[in-house]
Amino acid sequence: MKTKDKNLEFRILKNRLLYVTVCVLSALTAVPLIAILGEVLIKGWDQLGWSFITEATPNAYKALTAMANGESVPGGIANGIVGTFLMLLLAAVVAIPVGILCGICLSEYRGNWFATIVSYLTDLLQGTPSIIIGIITYIWIVVPTKGYSGYAGSVALFIMMLPLIIRSTEETMKILPETLKEAGLGLGGSYWRVMLKVMLPASFGSIFTGILLAISRVVGETAPLMFTTLGSAVISWNMSRPMSAVPLLIWEFFNDPNLQSLIWGASLFLLTFVLCLNLLAKRIAKKWKI
């Protein structure tokens, strides 16, 4: 009898132990997030200001003289903000309609051999390392046009966004009830009208979430931009010339000892933008749940 009790005690002890271990290790996962946010916030807070987001990056000489005079490094990341905005805008304007159409196609023809292949290839493209997208855009756009450009960066971001938007559209369309479509068709609506005016609005919330997440995913990408848009030290609105981008600027600051003091402000800007988009997407997903 006694041994049995001991056995039971041991089992209960093991059970408790697992519970505590799971809780402790889960809590530890929050540590990196707090550490990263803290580091970026503490070091970057002083740098953020109006001039930081309206002025272009200083050159090394200006930064050096400012540092020699004991002043803080002037200038900001406006060239990066303009570049990121333009390239992202162009990429999104093309990727959103194409991605949504392709997503509709995949969910409408599901089970068909063509749709199955495209679906697998979408996964393949989504899993492709961003540096490969950079190389491929270099081969496709930069080499034939003989120059780095904002357009090339935009193409790289487009290729990265496309599978994300396709996936979210496809997943959403799949869970919409078939009866919704039948009702629309039964009322005499033509196929395209039912798809675009009934099915798409019904799934708007979660497709919109998918788009926000796709943007937040690619806005911080550095690798695909390094060999495509190169970077530019002045504020440039011309997309056929090299442009800058916020993550690209962070990479430049990291490599240039004279500009290192700007690194945390730029990181704080990027991190705030990305995390806000993420939280916003989460809220919308909750509110518009199908």
Added chain:
Amino acid sequence: MQDKIFRTLLIVSAILIPLICGGIIYSLSSDASEAFGHFGFWHFIFSDDWVTTSGKESYGALPFITGTLLTTLLALLICIPFSLPVALFTGEYFRGKKIAAILSTITDLLAGIPSIIYGLWGFYALRGIFMHLQLSPQGSGILTAAFVLAIMIVPYAASLSSEFIKMVPADLKEGAYGLGATRAEVIRRIIFPTAGSGIFSAYILAIGRALGETMTVTMLIGNTNQMPETLRTTGNTMASIIANQFGEADGLKLSSLIAIGLLLFLITAVINMVGKILIRRAQHV
């Protein structure tokens, strides 16, 4: 008529994906063929030369393949003891509770942080700690890169595993509880065997993420082109050598870098496909 146009539009947009994928394989292979032709396919993979002096140029991918495999496997090992508890926390212990939602928001945010910021944090904060603990002489190296990579893949592994843990049928668990099992025993004997294949595929996909991660690794691995001897030394991965040297490369070197890119693409493609197939299978059981 309009329907026909719409359906054609659907198909045309869907054809874009095979075109891009095929184009990637075609362009990478045709640009890599110079390097493969010059060194021989197998020799290129198994050579650890990286000589850039013109005239004596000789390139091999082995140090970078080794670096990629080492960082990825190490990252996976470090990631498991954190992602599995998180998956159990959100999928079993506190399923549907507020605290689970908070934890999954935290991991979602971790997943959202751009890799360049992970790199900065690793370089400026973690490197000092690693040097202090004497885990690595310069602070940067394979171990440091793998540690940060592990943090980056925890969210992916955890959220997918959690989905599969939630899918375990309640009656199976209830049956075990009815027989007097403790929660730990239910987890070990019911949840893990049932959700096992799904959890396994989650880790395969996490590996796929870690393989191609570029910026973080480039900033933390130390960027040396020899074979890594221990985990504490510096090295380079396939992605980081491309990030470092692609900008100023031309001729044979450019082709060699693209060849490394092709290999990286093929490895991640295989890993991702295996993961996806396993996942689809696990979901349909």
